[in-house]
Amino acid sequence: QITLRESGPTLVKATQTLTLTCTFSGFSLTTSGMGVAWIRQPPGKALEWLALIYWDGDKRYSPSLKNRLSITKDTSKDQVVLTMTNMDPVDTATYFCAHNFYRGELRNWFDPWGQGTLVTVSS
């Protein structure tokens, strides 16, 4: 059974850097095809894909946020870390991590998801 759990600060100030950790179990990021994605959801709004990292170190980023994002993995701890620089109140959202098995962009989906962590950015 695959499970994921997000952790990190619940409150950050504008201009600061956010660091979130996704701790997972039930799979290994050393196994071919495995990946972990980050997705966020502002309060009352839609989902937005942020980043994705694969077993082989391949990293994908949302083009609109690419300059602010960094995703890394620690296979010894079964963790994936997302950092987002220069936080702004509009970045207030629930941040989810989710498991992905690479099937190519034609047919890639995210399952399962962590419970999410709400991050509030104060001005």
Next chain:
Amino acid sequence: QSVLTQPPSVSGAPGQRVTISCTGSSSSIGAGYDVHWYQQLPGTAPKLLIYGNSNRPSGVPDRFSGSKSGTSASLAITGLQAEDEADYYCQSFDRSLWTYVFGTGTKLTVL
């Protein structure tokens, strides 16, 4: 940014059938990228409901079905139940943006 458009809300009485549309473009759904659907119950994380346009993961009732045609996709729910009241999102990929994209979301109300 959402480049997949869904109706903001749909509703139906228990036992009825409802459909939720997801409209993309020639660079997303129309380009051959699969559509996947997620159900988000209030206060919870999204849960995969349909993958690869029309496939149900184990444990998802066959009351839920998906289809895709051209630049659009649809989620159908038959035999509506109170527990189906949730937000529903479609997801695909857009090759012009080169990013995974989600729909605008649809709130289902069971009357």
